[in-house]
Amino acid sequence: MPKRKLDPLPSAAFQILLSLAEEDLHGYAIMRQVAEQTGGRMRLGPGTLYSSIQSLLEEKFIEELEPREDSELGQERRRYYRLTAAGRKLARSEADRLAGFLRVARSRKILRGDYV
């Protein structure tokens, strides 16, 4: 079986890791969180979302929690996901890598300002 590739980390997987940084979330909450943190640009569909979650689970970057209800969304039990230490590390290294790009971009005068 060909390994699902997380190297380089696909942006969907990276966004999922970021969305889980502060709290444990279920699939739909991840999707909404990702949409919010990307300014609505990335709306993960079920296929992309769950196949990314599956790869991240396989590599133990996230872990699955006992299903429970989301009081805001009714009676359905949902699987929640939590970022693992390895996942947090991966997210950080990816962020560093992107930050490196940013520095390059700024030095080439492509990006202005001193933010990040």
Next chain:
Amino acid sequence: MSEKIYALLLRLFPSHFRKEYGEESLQLFRDRARDEKGFTPRLRLWFDMLADLAISVPREYFYAEPELVAASGQRLGATPSFYFLGGESPRPGALFLGAVLSLTALVTFSTLLTQGGVHRPRNASVRQLRQSAPPARQVAGDRNSLATGANETLASASFGQGDSGSSAQVAPNEISTAVVAPVGHGNVDAAERQRILNAAIVNLKQHYIYPDVAQKMAEALLAKEKRGEYDAITDGDAFAHQLTSQMRDVSHDMHLELVYSQDTLPPQPTETEQTPEELARYREAMKRINCAFEKVETLPRNIGYLKLNFFPDRSVCEQTATTAMASLNRADALIVDLRDNRGGMPDMVALLASYLFDHPEYFYNPRENTTQESWTHSPVPGDKLADKPVYVLTSSRTFSGAEQFCYDLKMLKRITLVGETTGGGAHSGVWYRIDDHFGMGIPETKPINPYSTPDWEGTGVEPDVKVKAADALSTAVKLAQTKLQKK
């Protein structure tokens, strides 16, 4: 609804994905559908879902676990074994190919079923004439009767209204095969008898409304054949009569018949859709004769008089009909002259009858199965005729659909029939040509006759006031005047 569609689309994913995340995917769709209402958000939702499918499905298949690879690792030394891919759904390509193949097969079979084999028209009908009537056998399709009506009118128009000769009654496309079978010239042999008998049995079993009775008839005919009862019959007409009476002995259905014709029978009429040209011709003909509404007048003492010579197709003549009825609307009594009316379309019969009631009435039509269409469309808005006395004039030429008008309104006690007993053509069977000289009529409908009196088949409708057709109008006028005076 949209959730169901998405659930179907989800089946495109490989089973391992569906097993693990199918329910979650559906839940996500539900969540989004619940939160994103309105046209644009919904459109975006579907766009997202479809884009996601387009990207994810191929990827999931690419990563799909070939279970054979996994299984081969566990293979035991010398044990013969085989493996199968359990639980994996067929790939979309295979599904698509399967769908195309089954569709092709379906289309092919249905085409073969309709086109192949012996082509029979479904609706050719045989109207029975009274025994005493000229032996013209009318064969016309229900649809065709539209054209028949036109031709009949044209024919009668060209022969003149007063012509009561039987020649005027036979319209060009009512195939007038002489069924007058001259007595025996040794014209059927054993092989022919066998062939006709077999064909008759096949037709009965295939087409007669009551399959169990058809079976009994078949058995009776075969039993008689076995006993050699037909061996001596060499005359076609006698043979046809024999079979007819034996079928009727079992079924008691007087509309079943087997017919012999010395002349070659016309080819089986095929039912064809009316071509635009035919329709245009029909319209033209109707326009020329004002849709058979020959006279629409008001007689002295405000008696409305309508002479209608057949009941034309409603789709073409409804306007004429409503105009005519509107101009009669203020009459104190109505006389409908059907003395030269040879029938026509049941929907026009029902349309005109609708004016005579203030509530829908069941309108019995022996030609058609009882349906919702079997009711009049009463009350007609603005109609004032519903409570007026109505006299209907008849002659022995009044026939078929015109008789339906008379019979039903008489049974409903709505009219006074003045004139002669009508022609007596009610039923129709479907005509099946067996060969050049034999054919049979088989009833295929079972309408409900709500009246205890048998309908007018073979006997005609009896008038309430029996006078000669020529005196019917003056009699009806007198009756109407007397009635109005009493008021």
